[in-house]
Amino acid sequence: MIARPRPLPFPYRAAVALANDVDDTPSPAWFLEVLRFLNTRAVTPLGPGLGLEVGSTFWFYTDEPTREPFSYWAGTSTRETPASAPLRALWRSGHVDSLHTYGNFTRFGGFRRRHARDAVAEAECHGAVFRTWINHGTGHDFQNFRTGFGDLPWLEDLDDRPEEYHADLTLDHGVTFAWLGDVTPVPGQERRLGLVEAAGPRIVREAFGWAGRALARRLAYRDLLRGAHNYDLYGNRLLWPVRLRDGRGVYRFVRYGEFNDGGADSLARTLSPAKLDVLERAGGWSAVYVHLAQSPNADALLPPEAVTALRDLAARHERGSVLVTTVTRLLRLRLAVLHVDARWEGEGESLALVLYGFHDPLGALDRDPRSPEGLAFELPESHQRGQDLPLPVARGPHGDLAVGEHREDGRRWLQIAWPRCVFPEAEVDAVLRSWRRPV
Numbered sequence: 214m215i216a217r218p219r220p221l222p223f224p225y226r227a228a229v230a231l232a233n234d235v236d237d238t239p240s241p242a243w244f245l246e247v248l249r250f251l252n253t254r255a256v257t258p259l260g261p262g263l264g265l266e267v268g269s270t271f272w273f274y275t276d277e278p279t280r281e282p283f284s285y286w287a288g289t290s291t292r293e294t295p296a297s298a299p300l301r302a303l304w305r306s307g308h309v310d311s312l313h314t315y316g317n318f319t320r321f322g323g324f325r326r327r328h329a330r331d332a333v334a335e336a337e338c339h340g341a342v343f344r345t346w347i348n349h350g351t352g353h354d355f356q357n358f359r360t361g362f363g364d365l366p367w368l369e370d371l372d373d374r375p376e377e378y379h380a381d382l383t384l385d386h387g388v389t390f391a392w393l394g395d396v397t398p399v400p401g402q403e404r405r406l407g408l409v410e411a412a413g414p415r416i417v418r419e420a421f422g423w424a425g426r427a428l429a430r431r432l433a434y435r436d437l438l439r440g441a442h443n444y445d446l447y448g449n450r451l452l453w454p455v456r457l458r459d460g461r462g463v464y465r466f467v468r469y470g471e472f473n474d475g476g477a478d479s480l481a482r483t484l485s486p487a488k489l490d491v492l493e494r495a496g497g498w499s500a501v502y503v504h505l506a507q508s509p510n511a512d513a514l515l516p517p518e519a520v521t522a523l524r525d526l527a528a529r530h531e532r533g534s535v536l537v538t539t540v541t542r543l544l545r546l547r548l549a550v551l552h553v554d555a556r557w558e559g560e561g562e563s564l565a566l567v568l569y570g571f572h573d574p575l576g577a578l579d580r581d582p583r584s585p586e587g588l589a590f591e592l593p594e595s596h597q598r599g600q601d602l603p604l605p606v607a608r609g610p611h612g613d614l615a616v617g618e619h620r621e622d623g624r625r626w627l628q629i630a631w632p633r634c635v636f637p638e639a640e641v642d643a644v645l646r647s648w649r650r651p652v
């Protein structure tokens with residue numbers, strides 16, 4: 214008998230991930246302090262920590278270390294920086310889970326395929342896999358997919374491969390999800406828009422804007438944009454498969470927010486009580502567009518209105534209504550819910566949930582051992598009547614899966630474990646202490 218999962222692990226009804234672009238991060242210490250505030254319950258300069266699960270992007274390189282001083286390696290070299298060791302700890306824990314491209318090359322350019330090769334080798338040497346890619350920057354950031362040369366294997370008239378091409382290395386490494394510029398003002402994707410909401414002036418204006426820009430772009434770049442799709446605001450999907458220009462597939466995802474309002478203080482608007490109410494009521498999923506280090510008051514770690522919004526989000530998470538997790542986990546979970554192939558087999562005490570794998574269009578989930586995490590299945594009627602029957606086991610392609618039981622309204626559910634990312638608190642604290650010590 215086919216088993217279909219609940220949209221989210223218990224007890225949540227909606228899901229949010231902060232998708233932070235690292236632009237303008239003033240120092241490694243700032244970065245660690247902010248992640249510590251978001252992910253632990255420690256006493257921090259912003260008050261008690263929120264105890265959420267919030268990740269971030271990062272950069273391997275920066276072409277302008279004075280203005281963008283936060284990178285894994287020094288400048289565009291492969292020399293370590295003070296950020297290297299703590300970043301490795303955060304790769305391992307899953308908190309630094311996304312590439313905001315390989316580095317900041319916004320000012321002088323200069324990204325080459327070898328930068329990608331060195332970065333991937335470094336990640337793999339430390340057992341890290343980045344599954345999410347987020348385009349960054351301007352015309353100098355040639356490594357971007359679609360808008361740069363990152364996914365362009367050859368130029369027709371030159372019959373030559375651009376030096377910046379890296380999509381083969383990057384996707385072979387494990388990148389599965391890519392943000393290529395799509396933003397929506399709708400809180401909560403993967404749900405139908407309400408009538409009033411869909412007809413609201415904000416949405417209608419945005420839809421016209423998209424259509425207008427799409428038309429203009431299509432006229433201007435007829436060849437380049439063949440096969441490129443524009444975000445369908447009314448379809449309101451969180452992610453969908455696309456082909457990059459070298460023919461490889463990724464899941465393109467949309468972020469929730471406003472292009473021109475992506476600083477830390479924008480959280481007061483994107484995560485306002487009214488917006489979170491909509492998201493919660495409608496059961497949506499959102500990756501929130503934000504640059505946590507872009508703030509009107511440079512002295513505070515985060516602007517007070519952002520902290521207030523984040524505390525509200527944390528309260529909803531605590532109440533069990535909104536799941537807060539990293540971008541990679543959010544996207545993977547959504548994909549897994551849609552494409553899992555699971556069946557109940559056997560009966561009585563020998564009933565088992567057998568997870569055969571996933572049928573996602575790009576076959577990405579079967580390559581990722583963490584894909585089954587958080588899937589919850591209602592037990593068959595025999596086990597609803599037989600409340601004393603033991604909880605069935607769950608078998609995955611790689612062996613038995615850790616499961617728990619959940620009961621709601623007298624119904625029994627089996628849930629595959631959703632283990633929290635464990636923040637490397639002791640390590641981060643030690644690093645921060647050593648930096649605070651005057652030398």
Ligand SMILES: [Zn+2]
Pocket residue numbers: 234235236313348349350
């Ligand atoms: Zn950026």
